[in-house]
Amino acid sequence: MPLPALATVADLAALLGRTFTPEQELQAQALLDQASNVVRAYIRQDITRATTTDTFTMRRSDPVLHRCAGAVTLPQRPIVDIESVAMNGTETHDWWQDGNDLLLRSVTWNQPPVSNRPPQVTVTYTHGWDPVPADIQAIVLQAANRVIVNPAGIRTETVGGVSVTYLIPSTGEYLGVLLSRTEQRVLDRYRRTAGTVNLRSR
Known part of the structure; x- marks a missing residue:
């Protein structure tokens, strides 16, 4: 059974200060699911209770x-x-x-x-955890928000002499729902590093 997203569509709508259409809700949920999977893979924890x-x-x-x-x-x-x-x-x-x-x-x-x-x-x-720690939830929301705000991953666009800079890290790397180095450092306190032999789950 898939694990639930670490933040909700309502949380993301509140962050953006907007109301989603049904189609946008589906997109937002997909992005939150992807961001949650990325966070779980990085810290090697299920996180949710x-x-x-x-x-x-x-x-x-x-x-x-x-x-x-x-x-x-x-x-x-x-x-x-x-x-x-x-x-x-x-x-x-x-x-x-x-x-x-x-x-x-x-x-x-x-x-x-x-x-x-x-x-x-x-x-x-x-x-x-129940509830999910606030800093983990914030990172999931940030990762999803990056794609909603700038789905094309454009950093700077110049049209008719007008230059627009988008919310992309100074390195110019488009992260999408991936994690920045700063976000990884925040998550490091939760990360599991010791190896464990896990034979099966049921």
Whole structure:
């Protein structure tokens, strides 16, 4: 199921101070969907509040240093609630949360039916923001607005000695619904950089 846009058509209309026709509403929604996908791809997060079931390959941990036998890192943030944890298909309550890490106290690594394989941990958890952070929403609206204000991507046009400059970055690069460097810097605080082995979602 597609994730919802991170801002609404009503938000965009309010930003522009105008009322959209039905055709313009469709265009605005498409642009907001594209901008939301670009933002999600950059920060590697779903952002909106949701409940997900994922299966991960457990990694070993130092039982003395970390007081656990294995761990997995949950990729979606922030974590609101962990509803259930199962190891190799069997539910377990022998775990605790440390930030985005799920730590399991007792782990059997080499026992059928997963001989010679690390344990597989299935986690159902709720994550994301509700509402969407204001700075993320603002960037999505800005990206959509760039296309509505200047769909041709023209920076300067001269007609009859009159020069008109459009809202394009000083580099002259047409961004469309892509992100500027300034917008990326704002989003960096939300960006996930650590790798996580995610086998499947359901």
